[in-house]
Amino acid sequence: MQLHDTLSNTRRELIPALAEDGVVRMYVCGVTPYSESHVGHALHAIVFDVFRRYLDWRGIPVKHVQNFTDIDDKLIDRANRLGIPMHELAEQNIEDYHRQLTQMNVLPAHVYPRVTEVVPQIISFIQGLIDRGFAYASGGDVYYKVRQFGPAAYGALSRRDIDDLLSGARVDPTELKSDPLDFALWKGAKPGEPSWDSPWGPGRPGWHIECSAMALHALGEQIDVHGGGADLIFPHHTNEIAQTEAYTGKSPFARIWMHNALLQLGGDKMSKSIGNLVTIAEVLEKYGADALRMFVISSHYRSPSSYSDEALEAARAGAERLRNAAYSSGGAGEALETGDARERFTEAMDDDLNTPRALAVLFDLARDVNRGAAEGRDTANARSLLRELCGVLGLTLAAPEAEAQQAAPFIDLLVAVRAELRAAKQWQLSDRVRDGLLELGIEIKDGPEGTVWKAK
C-alpha cells in the first residue's frame, strides 16, 4: 500500500514496517477536550478509522494510538471560568467524544494515552533533552533549542525556511527564551493552574512534548505512521520531530506523515477558535452515521472538502442506495459473478487510500446486484461482498429504524389493512394509509412479493 508522506512529499510503501514484528505502529494526534467536538474532528476520526479498518481487512496488524491532550491553556481557562477542575472538564468531553466515535462506527484506538498519565515520562524526556544539549532551563521554564537541531531538519516537514519563521514568531518579553524560535517544553506554574513537581520546580508540560513522550512510550523510538490534521504540520509535528529525533538520536521519527485536509464551512476552516462549526451531535441527529461517513469518504482525505446540507443530503441518498442493494432480494437463477470488484476496491485503497475510487467500485457493484436481481439471478454472493466492502469503509448499512421497532406491529397491521383495501381497489383509502405512514417516516414499497416498509 502506498501512502503520501508529508515530509518527503512523495508516496511511500507502507510495508515493510520499521519494526521486525510486522506491526504497523500508528500514532494519531487526537483532540484537546476543552469543548464539544465538531464535524472536522469527525472527519479526522473517520479518515484514520477507514485506514485502520482497511489494514485490519488486509490482515496487516496495526497498533493504533491516539492521545488526548488533557493539559492545555484553553482547558485551564475554560475550567476556571466554569469553576470546575480541569480534569473534570476534560473527562466530560472525553466521554462525549468516545460516545460519538461509537455512534460514528469508529473503532476505538488500542491505546488512548493522556498527558496527565505520562507526566513522569515527559519529565524524564525533557531531562534527556537537557542532558543532550537540546534544551535549557530558564526561570521555572524549560525551552527547546531549535537551532541546535538544525535549520534544514527543523523546516523540512513544513517546507519552510527557519529564518522566515522568525518574522512570525511570537516574542513575548516575559518569556525566558534565548532565541525567539525556541519553544516551551515545560511551563513553570502560574497561580490558579494545575501543576506537577519537576526538577525545574512546579509546572506543567508544554504543548508538543506530550506527543513525543506518548509515542515513545506507547510505540517506541520510531514509528511507521504519524497522523493528524494538516493544521498540525507546523508547529506541532515539526516540534515533535525535533524533540524525538534529538532525544533518540534516530531518524526518521516517523516513516510516513499522514495529514488529512481540513474541513471547510462557508469558505472558512471549521474551527473551534473561529467559532464557525457544526457539532458532531448535530450531524448525527440530522443525517445519521452512514451519511456522515459517506460524506467523508466521498472525497480524498488530502483534499479539503466543504460541509454543507446539500453535500450531507447527497451522501445520505448515496448511502441509502448502497443499503438498498446490499439488502435487496435476489432470484433463484444463476449466481451473479462479482468480477474484479474486490481487486478494483483493493487497488483504489492501496493507492493512498483513494476512497472515492473505492466507493465508485461499490456503486458499480450495487448496480450489478440490482440488475442481476431484476434478471432473476442469485445475487447472494455479490450482496455479501458489497456488505463486506462497505464494512471496510465503516458504513453500517443499518436502517435508521431503531425507533420504528417499537411500532412495528402497528405498522404491520396498517400495511395489512392497506393490502385489503388495495385488493378491494379502494385506492383513495389505501393511498391515505401510505401517505400517512410516509409523513410519520415510514416508507412503503409494493413489490411482486407483497409490500415491505422501512423507516426513512
Next chain:
RNA sequence: GGCGCCAUGGCCAAGUGGUAAGGCAGAGCUCUGCAAAAGCUCCACCGCCGGUUCGAAUCCGACUGGCGCCUCCA
C-alpha cells in the same frame, strides 16, 4: 510579505500523457392502480493564455480566482 495547495458537467468528486469513473440532482422510458425502489437512455472536451508532444484535463511557463500554514486548532 514568506511557504504550500487547489481550480473537472447544476452540486459533489475520481482521473497525473492516448482522446473524461462514480454519486446527488434533473429529463425521458420500462415496471406499477398510483407511488417508492430498481433498470435503461440522456446530460462536460476539464479556469484563462501560451508552450512541449504524433497526442495533454494530465508536463512546462504566465495569468486569473480560491484556500491553507507562518507557534490556539483534527
